[in-house]
Amino acid sequence: MNLTLKIWRQKNAKESGSFATYQVSDISPDMSFLEMMDVLNEQLIAKGVEPVVFDHDCREGICGMCSMFINGEAHGPDRGVTTCQLHMRKFKDGDTITIEPWRAQAFPVVRDLMVDRSAFDRIIQAGGYISVNTMGNLPDANATPIEKHDADAAFDAATCIGCGACVATCKNASAMLFVSAKVSQLALLPQGQVEAADRVRNMVHQMDLEGFGNCTNTGACEVECPKGISIENIARMNREFLKASITA
Amino acid sequence: MASQRGLFGSSLARKYWMALSGLFLISFLVVHLLGNLAIVFGTGEDFNAYAAFMTSFPPIKIVSYLLYASIVLHAADGIVLARQNRAARPVAYGEYNGAANAGWASRNMALLGIFTLLFILVHMKSFWYEMHFGTLGLDANGNKDLFTITTAAFEQVWYTAFYVVAMISLGFHLWHGFQSAFQTMGWTHPTYTPMVQFVGRTFAVVVCGAFALIPLYVLISPNV
Numbered sequence: 001m002n003l004t005l006k007i008w009r010q011k012n013a014k015e016s017g018s019f020a021t022y023q024v025s026d027i028s029p030d031m032s033f034l035e036m037m038d039v040l041n042e043q044l045i046a047k048g049v050e051p052v053v054f055d056h057d058c059r060e061g062i063c064g065m066c067s068m069f070i071n072g073e074a075h076g077p078d079r080g081v082t083t084c085q086l087h088m089r090k091f092k093d094g095d096t097i098t099i100e101p102w103r104a105q106a107f108p109v110v111r112d113l114m115v116d117r118s119a120f121d122r123i124i125q126a127g128g129y130i131s132v133n134t135m136g137n138l139p140d141a142n143a144t145p146i147e148k149h150d151a152d153a154a155f156d157a158a159t160c161i162g163c164g165a166c167v168a169t170c171k172n173a174s175a176m177l178f179v180s181a182k183v184s185q186l187a188l189l190p191q192g193q194v195e196a197a198d199r200v201r202n203m204v205h206q207m208d209l210e211g212f213g214n215c216t217n218t219g220a221c222e223v224e225c226p227k228g229i230s231i232e233n234i235a236r237m238n239r240e241f242l243k244a245s246i247t248a
Numbered sequence: 249m250a251s252q253r254g255l256f257g258s259s260l261a262r263k264y265w266m267a268l269s270g271l272f273l274i275s276f277l278v279v280h281l282l283g284n285l286a287i288v289f290g291t292g293e294d295f296n297a298y299a300a301f302m303t304s305f306p307p308i309k310i311v312s313y314l315l316y317a318s319i320v321l322h323a324a325d326g327i328v329l330a331r332q333n334r335a336a337r338p339v340a341y342g343e344y345n346g347a348a349n350a351g352w353a354s355r356n357m358a359l360l361g362i363f364t365l366l367f368i369l370v371h372m373k374s375f376w377y378e379m380h381f382g383t384l385g386l387d388a389n390g391n392k393d394l395f396t397i398t399t400a401a402f403e404q405v406w407y408t409a410f411y412v413v414a415m416i417s418l419g420f421h422l423w424h425g426f427q428s429a430f431q432t433m434g435w436t437h438p439t440y441t442p443m444v445q446f447v448g449r450t451f452a453v454v455v456c457g458a459f460a461l462i463p464l465y466v467l468i469s470p471n472v
Contacts, residue, residue, distance in 0.1 A: 008342070019342060072345030098343040105336050171346060171355055172333035204260055213336030214259045214329045216357055217428040223349035232436060239434030241260045 001027040001088060004096040005040060007052055013108040013116075019098075029089035033076060034059060034066060036088055054113040059084040061226065064161030067168065068113055069100040074165035074224040082163060082226045102168035105211040106175070117164050119210040120178060126206035127199035128182040130191050144190055154188035157181040159227040166221035166229075172213030177221040179207050180237035181229045187240055197244035204241055259332070262325055267429035269322040274426065276315055277455055284462050292395035293387050299379060300391040323365050330358040353424040360421040367414035374401055402466035412460045419456035423449055 002025045010017025024040045031039070034056050041051035057065040066083040070076035076086045091097060099113065107115040158181075166177035183200050186192025192199070215234060222231045255261045283302065286295040302308055346355050353360070375398060378384060384392040401407050426448025430436065435444075 006342070016339075069341060069343075072341065072343040073348050077348075100341055100343070103337055103339050103341055105338055169349060171344075171350070173336035174333075201254075204258055208259050211336060213333040214263060215432075216333070216354060217424070217431045218350035218354040220346070220349040231431070235431050235434045235436040237434075238260060238263075238432055241258075242264065242434060245255045245258075245261070 001029060001091070001093045003027060003036075003091065003094070006096060006098045007113070008100045009052070009112055010101070010109050012111060017109065017112075027088055029087065031088045032059070032084050033068070033070070033086040033088065034084045052113060053111040055115075056084060061085045062161060064163035067102050067115060067164060069102060069168055071098055074102070074169040075163075075226060079223070080226055080228055082161075085226070102164050104164075104167050104173035104213075106173065107164060107167065115164075117162070119212070120162050120164065120175070122210065123175070123179055123203050123206045124182060127195070127202040128186070130186060130195060132191070146189060150188045153232075154185050157184035157188070157229065157233050160185075160225075160229050161227060163226060165224050165226060167212065169220045169224040170213065170215075171218060171220065172216055174215045174221075175207050175210070175212040176215040176234045176237070177225060177229055177231065179203055180231075180233035183237045183240060184233040187236065196240060197247065200237060200240040200244050204237075259329075262329055263432045265321060266325050266329065267432040269318040269325070270425055271429050272314070272318050273322060274422065274451070277459075281455055281458055284459065287395070287398065287462055288465055292393070292399075293389050293391070295395045295398070296387045296391040296393055297389065299394045303379060319365075319368065323361070326358060326361050333358075351424065353420040354428070357421060357424060357428075360417050363417045364414065364421055367410070367417070370410070371414075374407075399466050402463040405467065408463040408467045411463045415456045415460035418459075419452045422452035422456065426451060 002023070005022045005024060006019050007022060008017050009020045022040060022044070024036065024043065027036050027039060034054075037052065037054060044051045055065045055067055057063040059066075061082045061084060064082070066075075068075065068083045070083070070086070075081055075083050076090065078086050078090050101107075101109050101113045102115045102117075104115075106119040107117055110116050160178060160181035162178060164178070167173050167175050170176075183203060186199065187196050217231070217234075219231055222229060255264070283295070283298040286298050302312075375394065378397055379392060379394050384394060384397065387393045387395070402411070427441070427445045430441070430444050
Protein backbone atom coordinates (compact mmCIF):
# COMPACT_ATOMS: atom_id res chain seq x y z
CA MET A 1 0.00 0.00 0.00
CA ASN A 2 1.09 3.56 -0.71
CA LEU A 3 -0.30 6.19 1.61
CA THR A 4 -0.23 9.94 2.18
CA LEU A 5 0.02 10.86 5.86
CA LYS A 6 -1.04 14.24 7.25
CA ILE A 7 0.61 14.27 10.65
CA TRP A 8 0.49 16.88 13.41
CA ARG A 9 4.00 18.09 14.26
CA GLN A 10 4.52 20.12 17.39
CA LYS A 11 7.83 20.78 19.18
CA ASN A 12 6.40 21.11 22.69
CA ALA A 13 3.41 22.22 24.73
CA LYS A 14 4.23 25.92 24.36
CA GLU A 15 4.73 26.18 20.61
CA SER A 16 1.80 25.82 18.28
CA GLY A 17 1.98 22.94 15.83
CA SER A 18 0.96 22.32 12.27
CA PHE A 19 0.33 19.47 9.86
CA ALA A 20 3.15 17.99 7.81
CA THR A 21 2.53 15.68 4.85
CA TYR A 22 4.58 12.53 4.26
CA GLN A 23 4.42 9.67 1.77
CA VAL A 24 4.94 6.06 2.82
CA SER A 25 5.21 3.15 0.41
CA ASP A 26 5.29 -0.65 0.58
CA ILE A 27 2.97 -0.85 3.59
CA SER A 28 1.54 -4.33 4.14
CA PRO A 29 -2.20 -4.49 4.88
CA ASP A 30 -1.31 -6.92 7.68
CA MET A 31 0.77 -4.35 9.53
CA SER A 32 -0.58 -2.64 12.60
CA PHE A 33 -0.97 1.12 12.45
CA LEU A 34 2.02 1.55 14.77
CA GLU A 35 4.18 -0.66 12.53
CA MET A 36 3.24 1.61 9.66
CA MET A 37 4.39 4.55 11.82
CA ASP A 38 7.66 2.69 12.47
CA VAL A 39 8.18 2.34 8.72
CA LEU A 40 7.51 6.05 8.29
CA ASN A 41 10.01 6.95 11.02
CA GLU A 42 12.68 4.67 9.47
CA GLN A 43 12.15 6.48 6.18
CA LEU A 44 12.28 9.90 7.90
CA ILE A 45 15.49 9.02 9.76
CA ALA A 46 17.09 7.81 6.51
CA LYS A 47 16.24 11.19 5.00
CA GLY A 48 17.56 13.07 8.01
CA VAL A 49 14.15 14.29 9.09
CA GLU A 50 13.20 14.25 12.79
CA PRO A 51 11.00 11.14 13.34
CA VAL A 52 7.41 11.53 14.56
CA VAL A 53 7.09 11.12 18.33
CA PHE A 54 4.19 8.92 19.46
CA ASP A 55 3.32 6.97 22.61
CA HIS A 56 3.36 3.17 22.55
CA ASP A 57 4.36 0.36 24.84
CA CYS A 58 2.86 -3.15 24.97
CA ARG A 59 1.51 -3.20 21.41
CA GLU A 60 -1.09 -5.78 22.41
CA GLY A 61 -3.96 -3.52 23.44
CA ILE A 62 -3.65 -3.65 27.22
CA CYS A 63 -1.33 -0.83 28.29
CA GLY A 64 -3.34 2.13 27.00
CA MET A 65 -0.29 4.06 25.86
CA CYS A 66 -0.89 4.37 22.13
CA SER A 67 -3.20 7.26 21.38
CA MET A 68 -3.57 9.02 17.98
CA PHE A 69 -6.70 10.60 16.53
CA ILE A 70 -6.90 9.02 13.09
CA ASN A 71 -9.18 10.39 10.36
CA GLY A 72 -11.32 12.16 12.92
CA GLU A 73 -11.71 9.23 15.31
CA ALA A 74 -9.88 8.08 18.43
CA HIS A 75 -7.79 5.00 17.55
CA GLY A 76 -9.04 5.24 13.96
CA PRO A 77 -12.06 3.78 12.20
CA ASP A 78 -12.15 0.33 13.83
CA ARG A 79 -14.19 -0.40 16.99
CA GLY A 80 -12.99 -1.91 20.26
CA VAL A 81 -9.30 -1.52 19.42
CA THR A 82 -6.32 0.56 20.44
CA THR A 83 -4.09 2.03 17.72
CA CYS A 84 -1.64 -0.89 17.99
CA GLN A 85 -4.55 -3.26 17.25
CA LEU A 86 -5.69 -1.27 14.21
CA HIS A 87 -4.71 -3.01 10.98
CA MET A 88 -3.68 -1.22 7.83
CA ARG A 89 -6.25 -3.35 5.97
CA LYS A 90 -8.84 -0.93 7.34
CA PHE A 91 -7.44 1.60 4.85
CA LYS A 92 -7.20 1.58 1.07
CA ASP A 93 -4.17 1.96 -1.17
CA GLY A 94 -3.73 5.63 -2.01
CA ASP A 95 -5.62 6.91 1.05
CA THR A 96 -4.72 10.13 2.79
CA ILE A 97 -4.71 9.56 6.55
CA THR A 98 -4.91 12.44 9.05
CA ILE A 99 -3.14 11.72 12.34
CA GLU A 100 -3.48 14.06 15.33
CA PRO A 101 -2.75 13.92 19.05
CA TRP A 102 -5.57 13.68 21.64
CA ARG A 103 -6.78 17.26 21.94
CA ALA A 104 -7.85 18.50 25.37
CA GLN A 105 -6.88 21.33 27.68
CA ALA A 106 -6.16 18.67 30.32
CA PHE A 107 -3.92 16.65 27.97
CA PRO A 108 -1.16 19.06 26.88
CA VAL A 109 0.90 17.96 23.88
CA VAL A 110 4.38 16.84 24.91
CA ARG A 111 5.61 16.49 21.36
CA ASP A 112 3.97 15.63 18.02
CA LEU A 113 1.41 12.90 18.79
CA MET A 114 2.43 12.37 22.42
CA VAL A 115 0.27 13.98 25.11
CA ASP A 116 0.62 14.22 28.88
CA ARG A 117 -2.17 12.16 30.44
CA SER A 118 -1.06 12.59 34.06
CA ALA A 119 -4.35 14.41 34.76
CA PHE A 120 -5.79 10.88 34.91
CA ASP A 121 -3.17 9.88 37.49
CA ARG A 122 -4.09 12.85 39.68
CA ILE A 123 -7.77 11.87 39.50
CA ILE A 124 -6.84 8.37 40.68
CA GLN A 125 -4.68 9.87 43.44
CA ALA A 126 -7.71 11.88 44.59
CA GLY A 127 -9.57 8.72 45.56
CA GLY A 128 -9.37 5.90 43.01
CA TYR A 129 -8.10 3.37 45.53
CA ILE A 130 -9.04 1.73 48.83
CA SER A 131 -7.11 2.48 52.01
CA VAL A 132 -6.49 -1.12 53.07
CA ASN A 133 -4.99 -1.85 56.45
CA THR A 134 -3.27 -5.21 56.07
CA MET A 135 -2.35 -5.61 59.73
CA GLY A 136 -4.22 -8.13 61.83
CA ASN A 137 -6.53 -10.90 60.74
CA LEU A 138 -7.89 -10.22 57.27
CA PRO A 139 -10.96 -12.16 56.22
CA ASP A 140 -10.47 -14.46 53.25
CA ALA A 141 -11.51 -12.59 50.10
CA ASN A 142 -13.61 -15.50 48.88
CA ALA A 143 -15.52 -15.66 52.16
CA THR A 144 -17.54 -12.57 51.17
CA PRO A 145 -20.14 -13.57 48.59
CA ILE A 146 -20.59 -11.02 45.79
CA GLU A 147 -23.46 -11.18 43.35
CA LYS A 148 -22.40 -12.36 39.92
CA HIS A 149 -23.98 -9.32 38.29
CA ASP A 150 -22.02 -6.90 40.50
CA ALA A 151 -18.78 -8.83 40.13
CA ASP A 152 -19.12 -8.79 36.35
CA ALA A 153 -20.01 -5.09 36.24
CA ALA A 154 -17.05 -4.24 38.50
CA PHE A 155 -14.73 -6.31 36.32
CA ASP A 156 -16.02 -4.68 33.14
CA ALA A 157 -15.38 -1.24 34.64
CA ALA A 158 -11.93 -2.36 35.77
CA THR A 159 -10.92 -3.24 32.20
CA CYS A 160 -10.46 0.52 31.56
CA ILE A 161 -6.84 1.00 30.49
CA GLY A 162 -6.86 4.77 30.96
CA CYS A 163 -5.94 5.47 27.35
CA GLY A 164 -7.96 8.70 27.17
CA ALA A 165 -9.88 7.85 23.99
CA CYS A 166 -13.08 8.89 25.80
CA VAL A 167 -11.68 12.38 26.40
CA ALA A 168 -10.22 12.59 22.92
CA THR A 169 -13.44 11.64 21.18
CA CYS A 170 -15.85 13.58 23.40
CA LYS A 171 -16.88 16.82 21.76
CA ASN A 172 -16.52 18.42 25.21
CA ALA A 173 -13.25 16.66 26.12
CA SER A 174 -15.05 15.22 29.14
CA ALA A 175 -13.39 12.56 31.29
CA MET A 176 -16.64 11.18 32.67
CA LEU A 177 -16.27 7.69 31.19
CA PHE A 178 -12.80 7.21 32.66
CA VAL A 179 -13.68 8.62 36.08
CA SER A 180 -16.96 6.74 36.24
CA ALA A 181 -15.25 3.44 35.38
CA LYS A 182 -12.76 3.98 38.20
CA VAL A 183 -15.55 4.97 40.61
CA SER A 184 -17.70 2.00 39.56
CA GLN A 185 -15.09 -0.74 39.87
CA LEU A 186 -14.77 0.13 43.56
CA ALA A 187 -18.33 1.22 44.35
CA LEU A 188 -19.71 -2.13 43.21
CA LEU A 189 -17.59 -4.19 45.59
CA PRO A 190 -17.72 -4.37 49.41
CA GLN A 191 -14.11 -3.22 49.85
CA GLY A 192 -14.88 0.02 48.02
CA GLN A 193 -18.08 0.92 49.77
CA VAL A 194 -16.51 2.17 53.01
CA GLU A 195 -14.95 5.19 51.24
CA ALA A 196 -17.47 5.44 48.39
CA ALA A 197 -18.91 8.87 49.25
CA ASP A 198 -15.58 10.64 49.74
CA ARG A 199 -14.10 8.88 46.72
CA VAL A 200 -16.69 10.04 44.21
CA ARG A 201 -16.69 13.60 45.55
CA ASN A 202 -12.91 13.90 45.55
CA MET A 203 -12.47 12.31 42.14
CA VAL A 204 -15.15 14.50 40.54
CA HIS A 205 -13.60 17.55 42.20
CA GLN A 206 -10.17 16.68 40.79
CA MET A 207 -11.73 16.01 37.37
CA ASP A 208 -13.21 19.53 37.44
CA LEU A 209 -9.90 21.07 38.54
CA GLU A 210 -8.06 19.43 35.64
CA GLY A 211 -10.21 21.33 33.16
CA PHE A 212 -12.05 18.49 31.47
CA GLY A 213 -15.38 19.39 29.86
CA ASN A 214 -18.86 18.33 30.96
CA CYS A 215 -20.80 15.28 29.87
CA THR A 216 -23.59 15.87 27.35
CA ASN A 217 -24.47 12.17 27.17
CA THR A 218 -23.69 11.93 23.47
CA GLY A 219 -22.42 8.39 24.06
CA ALA A 220 -19.45 8.88 21.72
CA CYS A 221 -17.03 7.70 24.44
CA GLU A 222 -18.51 4.22 24.79
CA VAL A 223 -18.44 3.77 21.01
CA GLU A 224 -14.75 4.68 20.80
CA CYS A 225 -13.62 2.99 24.04
CA PRO A 226 -11.23 0.15 23.11
CA LYS A 227 -12.51 -1.81 26.11
CA GLY A 228 -16.21 -1.20 25.49
CA ILE A 229 -16.78 0.53 28.85
CA SER A 230 -20.48 1.41 29.01
CA ILE A 231 -21.93 4.83 29.82
CA GLU A 232 -23.99 2.92 32.38
CA ASN A 233 -20.93 3.65 34.54
CA ILE A 234 -21.51 7.39 34.05
CA ALA A 235 -25.10 6.96 35.25
CA ARG A 236 -23.78 5.04 38.25
CA MET A 237 -21.31 7.82 39.07
CA ASN A 238 -24.11 10.38 38.72
CA ARG A 239 -26.10 8.36 41.26
CA GLU A 240 -23.11 7.93 43.58
CA PHE A 241 -22.27 11.64 43.50
CA LEU A 242 -25.87 12.68 44.11
CA LYS A 243 -26.14 10.26 47.03
CA ALA A 244 -22.80 11.43 48.45
CA SER A 245 -23.70 15.11 48.08
CA ILE A 246 -27.05 14.72 49.81
CA THR A 247 -25.99 12.44 52.65
CA ALA A 248 -22.49 13.67 53.45
CA MET B 249 -13.38 24.25 48.29
CA ALA B 250 -16.00 22.09 49.95
CA SER B 251 -18.80 23.89 48.16
CA GLN B 252 -17.30 22.93 44.81
CA ARG B 253 -17.79 19.29 45.68
CA GLY B 254 -21.46 19.54 46.60
CA LEU B 255 -24.73 20.25 44.90
CA PHE B 256 -23.59 23.70 43.76
CA GLY B 257 -20.60 24.44 41.61
CA SER B 258 -19.37 20.99 40.65
CA SER B 259 -19.76 19.91 37.04
CA LEU B 260 -22.12 17.09 38.00
CA ALA B 261 -24.28 19.40 40.09
CA ARG B 262 -24.65 21.80 37.18
CA LYS B 263 -25.83 18.85 35.12
CA TYR B 264 -28.38 17.85 37.76
CA TRP B 265 -29.88 21.33 37.64
CA MET B 266 -29.92 21.18 33.84
CA ALA B 267 -31.71 17.83 33.95
CA LEU B 268 -34.27 18.77 36.59
CA SER B 269 -35.10 22.18 35.10
CA GLY B 270 -35.27 20.57 31.65
CA LEU B 271 -37.73 17.90 32.81
CA PHE B 272 -39.85 20.56 34.51
CA LEU B 273 -39.92 22.63 31.32
CA ILE B 274 -40.92 19.49 29.38
CA SER B 275 -43.86 18.94 31.73
CA PHE B 276 -45.02 22.51 31.05
CA LEU B 277 -45.10 21.81 27.31
CA VAL B 278 -47.93 19.32 27.87
CA VAL B 279 -50.07 21.91 29.68
CA HIS B 280 -49.28 24.53 27.06
CA LEU B 281 -50.16 22.21 24.20
CA LEU B 282 -53.50 21.24 25.75
CA GLY B 283 -54.41 24.93 25.82
CA ASN B 284 -53.27 25.50 22.25
CA LEU B 285 -55.49 22.66 21.06
CA ALA B 286 -58.42 24.94 21.91
CA ILE B 287 -57.42 26.99 18.84
CA VAL B 288 -58.11 23.98 16.63
CA PHE B 289 -60.84 22.11 18.47
CA GLY B 290 -62.56 24.89 20.41
CA THR B 291 -63.76 28.43 19.89
CA GLY B 292 -61.86 31.68 20.36
CA GLU B 293 -63.71 32.11 23.66
CA ASP B 294 -62.48 28.70 24.86
CA PHE B 295 -58.90 29.71 24.13
CA ASN B 296 -59.33 33.07 25.88
CA ALA B 297 -60.89 31.34 28.90
CA TYR B 298 -57.87 29.03 29.05
CA ALA B 299 -55.48 32.01 28.85
CA ALA B 300 -57.42 33.85 31.56
CA PHE B 301 -57.33 30.75 33.78
CA MET B 302 -53.57 30.33 33.28
CA THR B 303 -52.88 33.94 34.28
CA SER B 304 -55.24 34.21 37.24
CA PHE B 305 -55.56 30.85 39.04
CA PRO B 306 -53.23 31.25 42.08
CA PRO B 307 -51.56 27.77 42.11
CA ILE B 308 -50.75 28.13 38.40
CA LYS B 309 -49.39 31.63 39.02
CA ILE B 310 -46.99 30.20 41.59
CA VAL B 311 -45.91 27.44 39.18
CA SER B 312 -45.45 30.06 36.47
CA TYR B 313 -42.79 31.85 38.55
CA LEU B 314 -41.05 28.49 39.00
CA LEU B 315 -41.29 28.14 35.25
CA TYR B 316 -39.66 31.53 34.54
CA ALA B 317 -36.91 30.64 37.03
CA SER B 318 -36.38 27.28 35.30
CA ILE B 319 -36.03 28.91 31.89
CA VAL B 320 -33.42 31.33 33.26
CA LEU B 321 -31.61 28.59 35.19
CA HIS B 322 -31.63 26.13 32.27
CA ALA B 323 -30.35 28.78 29.85
CA ALA B 324 -27.74 30.33 32.16
CA ASP B 325 -26.45 26.96 33.36
CA GLY B 326 -26.37 25.70 29.78
CA ILE B 327 -24.31 28.68 28.67
CA VAL B 328 -21.82 28.16 31.53
CA LEU B 329 -21.50 24.45 30.71
CA ALA B 330 -21.11 25.10 26.98
CA ARG B 331 -18.40 27.70 27.61
CA GLN B 332 -16.53 25.26 29.86
CA ASN B 333 -16.84 22.61 27.16
CA ARG B 334 -15.32 24.92 24.59
CA ALA B 335 -12.49 25.82 26.95
CA ALA B 336 -11.79 22.13 27.54
CA ARG B 337 -10.54 21.81 23.94
CA PRO B 338 -8.69 25.03 23.05
CA VAL B 339 -7.09 23.61 19.90
CA ALA B 340 -9.67 22.07 17.58
CA TYR B 341 -9.09 18.89 15.63
CA GLY B 342 -8.15 19.29 11.99
CA GLU B 343 -10.48 16.41 11.23
CA TYR B 344 -13.25 15.40 13.61
CA ASN B 345 -15.81 12.78 12.61
CA GLY B 346 -18.50 13.42 15.22
CA ALA B 347 -21.17 11.63 13.21
CA ALA B 348 -19.22 8.36 13.53
CA ASN B 349 -20.14 7.86 17.15
CA ALA B 350 -22.91 10.22 18.26
CA GLY B 351 -26.27 11.51 17.03
CA TRP B 352 -26.67 14.95 15.52
CA ALA B 353 -29.07 16.25 18.19
CA SER B 354 -26.79 15.19 21.04
CA ARG B 355 -23.87 17.07 19.48
CA ASN B 356 -25.82 20.31 18.96
CA MET B 357 -27.73 20.76 22.20
CA ALA B 358 -26.29 24.22 22.91
CA LEU B 359 -27.09 25.50 19.41
CA LEU B 360 -30.61 24.05 19.55
CA GLY B 361 -31.04 25.45 23.05
CA ILE B 362 -29.97 28.97 22.07
CA PHE B 363 -32.38 28.94 19.14
CA THR B 364 -35.15 27.72 21.43
CA LEU B 365 -34.37 30.53 23.88
CA LEU B 366 -34.53 33.06 21.06
CA PHE B 367 -37.90 31.64 20.11
CA ILE B 368 -39.15 31.85 23.70
CA LEU B 369 -38.19 35.54 23.85
CA VAL B 370 -40.00 36.36 20.61
CA HIS B 371 -42.92 34.16 21.62
CA MET B 372 -43.28 35.80 25.04
CA LYS B 373 -43.10 39.25 23.49
CA SER B 374 -45.86 38.33 21.03
CA PHE B 375 -48.30 36.74 23.45
CA TRP B 376 -47.19 36.67 27.08
CA TYR B 377 -46.31 40.38 27.14
CA GLU B 378 -49.51 41.34 25.35
CA MET B 379 -51.59 39.22 27.72
CA HIS B 380 -49.97 40.69 30.84
CA PHE B 381 -49.12 44.26 29.88
CA GLY B 382 -50.62 44.92 26.43
CA THR B 383 -53.92 46.52 25.59
CA LEU B 384 -56.12 43.68 24.44
CA GLY B 385 -59.81 43.95 23.68
CA LEU B 386 -62.32 41.80 25.54
CA ASP B 387 -64.25 38.87 24.07
CA ALA B 388 -67.96 38.06 24.57
CA ASN B 389 -67.24 36.53 27.98
CA GLY B 390 -65.22 39.53 29.19
CA ASN B 391 -61.87 37.72 28.90
CA LYS B 392 -58.86 39.34 27.26
CA ASP B 393 -59.00 38.51 23.57
CA LEU B 394 -55.66 36.73 23.12
CA PHE B 395 -57.20 34.60 20.38
CA THR B 396 -57.41 37.45 17.90
CA ILE B 397 -53.75 38.48 18.15
CA THR B 398 -52.69 34.81 18.16
CA THR B 399 -54.47 33.96 14.95
CA ALA B 400 -53.39 37.29 13.45
CA ALA B 401 -49.76 36.39 14.17
CA PHE B 402 -50.16 32.93 12.66
CA GLU B 403 -51.72 34.37 9.51
CA GLN B 404 -48.30 35.89 8.78
CA VAL B 405 -46.23 33.42 6.79
CA TRP B 406 -42.88 34.53 8.25
CA TYR B 407 -44.14 34.20 11.84
CA THR B 408 -45.52 30.73 11.26
CA ALA B 409 -42.36 29.70 9.43
CA PHE B 410 -40.23 30.88 12.36
CA TYR B 411 -42.58 29.06 14.74
CA VAL B 412 -42.39 25.80 12.79
CA VAL B 413 -38.58 25.91 12.51
CA ALA B 414 -38.36 26.62 16.26
CA MET B 415 -40.56 23.61 16.99
CA ILE B 416 -38.37 21.38 14.81
CA SER B 417 -35.36 22.72 16.70
CA LEU B 418 -37.06 22.06 20.04
CA GLY B 419 -37.99 18.59 18.82
CA PHE B 420 -34.34 17.75 18.20
CA HIS B 421 -33.42 19.28 21.58
CA LEU B 422 -35.91 16.99 23.33
CA TRP B 423 -35.06 13.98 21.16
CA HIS B 424 -31.77 13.88 23.04
CA GLY B 425 -32.62 15.93 26.13
CA PHE B 426 -35.41 13.80 27.59
CA GLN B 427 -33.40 10.61 27.99
CA SER B 428 -30.22 12.57 28.65
CA ALA B 429 -31.85 14.05 31.77
CA PHE B 430 -32.54 10.56 33.11
CA GLN B 431 -28.94 9.50 32.42
CA THR B 432 -27.64 12.64 34.18
CA MET B 433 -29.74 11.95 37.27
CA GLY B 434 -28.51 8.36 37.23
CA TRP B 435 -32.03 7.05 36.69
CA THR B 436 -31.07 4.18 34.42
CA HIS B 437 -32.18 0.59 34.34
CA PRO B 438 -31.63 -2.23 31.84
CA THR B 439 -35.38 -2.61 31.27
CA TYR B 440 -36.66 0.93 31.70
CA THR B 441 -33.96 2.99 29.98
CA PRO B 442 -34.96 1.83 26.47
CA MET B 443 -38.56 2.69 27.41
CA VAL B 444 -37.51 6.16 28.61
CA GLN B 445 -35.67 6.63 25.32
CA PHE B 446 -38.73 5.58 23.34
CA VAL B 447 -41.09 7.78 25.36
CA GLY B 448 -38.72 10.76 25.05
CA ARG B 449 -38.37 10.47 21.29
CA THR B 450 -42.09 9.89 20.80
CA PHE B 451 -42.79 12.90 23.01
CA ALA B 452 -40.38 15.04 21.00
CA VAL B 453 -42.02 14.16 17.69
CA VAL B 454 -45.66 14.19 18.82
CA VAL B 455 -45.64 17.26 21.07
CA CYS B 456 -43.38 19.45 18.93
CA GLY B 457 -45.19 18.23 15.82
CA ALA B 458 -48.56 19.17 17.33
CA PHE B 459 -47.24 22.61 18.36
CA ALA B 460 -45.99 23.20 14.82
CA LEU B 461 -49.23 22.05 13.18
CA ILE B 462 -51.41 24.58 15.02
CA PRO B 463 -50.03 27.77 13.38
CA LEU B 464 -49.96 25.92 10.05
CA TYR B 465 -53.63 25.06 10.59
CA VAL B 466 -54.44 28.70 11.30
CA LEU B 467 -52.45 29.82 8.26
CA ILE B 468 -54.07 27.35 5.88
CA SER B 469 -57.61 27.06 7.26
CA PRO B 470 -59.96 29.77 5.91
CA ASN B 471 -62.25 29.53 8.98
CA VAL B 472 -59.85 30.68 11.67
